[in-house]
Amino acid sequence: MTISTLLITIIAIISSAFFPLQRTEAKMHLIAVEFDTLLQKQSVSKEYQRIYERMKTIKSDFQEKNFERCLKKAITEKSTLPLISDWVVFYELSCARNLYEKGLLSGEKFFKILSRSRPSRQCKDDENKQTVQAFLDGALSYREREVKLSNQRAKLLLDWMMEQKGAFSLEQKAKIIPVSNKALTTVMAFKKEERLEASEEELKLFDQVESDFGKGETLLAVAGGVKLMKKFPAGKRALRIQERIVASYLALSATSPLRSPLLQKMQEGDCTTILAWGKKLFDRLYYNNSLSFLEQAIDKCDSSGRERVEGDYLIGVLAFYLGQYDKAQSYLSKVAIKSAGSERSVRSRYWLAMTALHQQDYQTALEHFERLLQLPHSEEYEQNAAYWRWRSLQQLNRPEEAKRAAQLLIDRFPLSFYALKARMESNNGVLFDNNFKRPLEKIKGSLLLSDAEVRAWKRYGHLLFLGWYEEAQSELSFLTTPVAPEMQLIYAKLYSLAHHYRKAIEMMAPLWKEDKTLLRKELLQMVFPLDFHDTIKKESQQYQLDPLLIHALIRQESAYTPSIASSKGALGLMQILPSTGEELMMKETGTSTTSLSIEEKLLTPTLNIKAGTLYLSRLLKKYEGDVAFSLAAYNAGMGRLQRFKSERGLMIDNPKRKGASVFDELWIDELPWSETQDYVKAVLRNQLLYKFMEK
Structure with a gap:
């Protein structure tokens, strides 16, 4: 795919007069687009510029909690741009509700605002979703505070809310269906009793362990806990006690006289329990404690079983972290062979390669990294393996192979930190060539939109010029997500203009990986902004x-x-x-x-x-x-x-x-x-x- 087929550009002119629409038989519309001049401010008339300047403060007043001024402006301006009147009504309702809840707006006035701002259609799509939500929030707030509602007003309010029942959030549903104290008591009476699921023996053991912990009898508690975990290994009480025993062990100082006998009691557990404790100590970064514990207790596991392989892997990684590289190599090599074809084998080979780097055995490291790059399940380590493979070749003084390894890294991970380092080292400190700053070609294209999408497209343009970026993002998400690469480029710029950089990044990443000619400054700036x-x-x-x-x-x-x-x-x-x-x-x-x-x-x-x-x-x-x-x-x-x-x-x-x-x-x-x-x-x-x- 060439640059000319990708760099489609967009002109978004906001007023209907600026939108030349060509209706097709399927009630779709073609809109001319051009990348370079997309939504340029100079394309907006002075009249619209004055309107935008006047209206943009509605949102800023709301954000600054100047609700009175926000409400006045929203009431004044909501008919100025009919296309985005729903968004203005959203702020009218939100500001009015805040004033009402603070006692700065009477119930009667608030009810009138609710009455005239009642959504004109059911919320069957996303076109007026936010406004409907603001209306429901306001109606519920009014209903909660006005105890003495007239029957007529109460009925009206409920009827209006039920028209939008499909739009209720869970929180709003909870508010509209109040539960009396009596009903709540009845529900609580039927709450499931979790102790019914356990046997009498398990409960007795568990209660005794809890009692021993409560009295400070830690050794007795651990002994009872080990017994519980042996008899009921998969139960949630065993897991709870397992966690508590680890916490007790870690709470003891290294010189505590309780530490050694406590460790001995823990080592009386079976293979499954010992592995679980060793893993918890590992995850909490107590490497010395974890290694010592596992080495003394791992023999309880079947030498050819899965749990023994898991234990050997943990010991290997722990030995690596503690700088015991010969021990790490011994254990991890066994795991890589015993678990061949699995993710654990891949992880073992990664740590074997890193071990070799620390031992300055670059040939062995290279062999591990090259094998790793060819194995299934290795995606997590591919970038690291490609980078350290390159560095290993450099250390082995194999410049031509190192050059090819650097290029592989650049091709597979073009905008990664490691690929950029490879670029700079390969090009005397230069990150990109002269093509990087060249302006993009001016390519024209068109968007095919439905009636609803055209409305969203126009609202997007208005909201963008108002600086209402979150609202513009919402309108853009209403459009059909593109599949073709050229359309993803178009939409990436649209999202970037609306400050939805995460979505723009998501759309640009695969394009850069597939077409290196798109590594242009103008496109990078779309997703590397300098806001604030x-x-x-x-x-x-x-x-x-x-x-x-x-x-x-x-x-x-x-x-x-x-x-x-x-x-x-x-x-x-x-x-x-x-x-x-x-x-x-x-x-x-x-x-x-x-x-x-x-x-x-x-x-x-x-x-x-x-x-x-x-x-x-x-x-x-x-x-x-x-x-x-x-x-x-x-x-x-x-x-x-x-x-x-x-x-x-x-x-x-x-x-x-x-x-x-x-x-x-x-x-x-x-x-x-x-x-x-x-x-x-x-x-x-x-x-x-x-x-x-x-x-």
């Missing part, structure tokens, strides 16, 4: 950090989405946990006295960047400027990284060691969390590309 640059520059200067490092981190953490929240509770652009953010803001940023909650602060871009930059600066100071290790700590947590560093015996913060060899970076690919491995390399890659594009 003034704030980032200001905060970076305060702590003497590279602002492009902050950009690189934000791109990886949130893809510049201010409102994002992770499954672990991290918030905002730099993904900061509320507990961490509270401490940072109270001690350093002087924002603790504001009326905002910590969650609201972290969802405010300026405050999030302020806190995140401060936190990263602390990590860099702690680790003496080592960017990679600081990034690992940012992602995995400082405590976990410190324990890994201590157990692994890393000298990463020794300034005499930094930069001495490319093999000083081996620790990144040895981290016990693949997510953190990928994260560190991705942020370093981002920073490298930002720096190159800045030139």
Whole structure:
């Protein structure tokens, strides 16, 4: 596929007068598009520019909690652009509800707003989904607070809500069907009794173990726990006690007189229990404890059984982490043979290759990496294997083979950190050739849209010029997801314009992998933005950090989405946990006295960047400027990284060691969390590309 077939461009003109539509027999519409002039502001008339300038503050007033001004503007402007009136009504309802709940708007006035803003159609599609949700939230809020509703008003309200019953969220359903105390008591009476599922013997053992723990009789509790786990190994009580025994063991200091007898009691467990305990100690980074425990107890496992192979694998990896490379090689070699064809065999060969690198046996490492690249189930290790294969060939002084290995790395993983390093080393420090900065060819094309998609397309254009990016993203998602590569390029730019960079990245990644001619500056800038640059520059200067490092981190953490929240509770652009953010803001940023909650602060871009930059600066100071290790700590947590560093015996913060060899970076690919491995390399890659594009 050539560049000319891919670089389709789009002109999105917003008013209907600007949209030349050609109706087909199937009620579809062809819209002329051109990449270079996509949604350019100069294509908008002065009249529309004035309208946008007037209306854009509706959303900013809502975000700043100026609900009274937001409501007034929404009421005034909702008929100005009929195409996006639903979005304006959404803000009218949201601002009115906030005023009503604060006692700043009477129930009568709020009911009138609900009445006139009632959705005109059922929510059967996504075209008015947000407005319907805002209406339902408002109606439920009114219903909860107005105890003395007139019968007529109550009936009307319920009828209006039931018209939209298909749009109710679970939370809204819970509110509309109140449960009386009596009904709740009845439901609770029929709650399943979990103790009925266990035998009397299991319950008796479990209760005794719990009692012994409660009285501080740890050795008795462990003895009883081992007995419970032997008799009922798959029960949830056995798993609960198993966890508690490990916690008790870890709570003891290394010099505690209880530690040795407790360990002996634990080793009385069967093979399954011993493996589970060893794995838990391993996962919690207690490598010395885990290795000692497994070595003394692994013989309880059948020498040819699966559990023994699992135990040997754990011992091999633990020996590697503790620098006992001969032992690691012995155990991992056995596992690779006994589990041939499995994922465990692949993982064993990876650690065998890394062991050989540490022993400076580059020929053996090369053989393992080359075999690894040909094995099934090796996808997780392909990039690392390709990179360290290249480095091994360099060490073996085989320049022609090393050159081919570098090219393989570049071809298979074109925008990875390792591929960029290979590019620079192969081209005397130059990342891309002259083709990188060449302007894209001007190619025209067309979009084929249904009636509903045309409406969404027009709304997208209006919302984009208003700066209502989340709303524009919502409209764009209403369009059919493209399959053809050229259409993915088009949509990637549309999502980028709407600041939905994560979606744009998702669409561009396979295109770059398939067509290297698309590695152009203009296309990279679509997914490597510099949003919030003034704030980032200001905060970076305060702590003497590279602002492009902050950009690189934000791109990886949130893809510049201010409102994002992770499954672990991290918030905002730099993904900061509320507990961490509270401490940072109270001690350093002087924002603790504001009326905002910590969650609201972290969802405010300026405050999030302020806190995140401060936190990263602390990590860099702690680790003496080592960017990679600081990034690992940012992602995995400082405590976990410190324990890994201590157990692994890393000298990463020794300034005499930094930069001495490319093999000083081996620790990144040895981290016990693949997510953190990928994260560190991705942020370093981002920073490298930002720096190159800045030139």
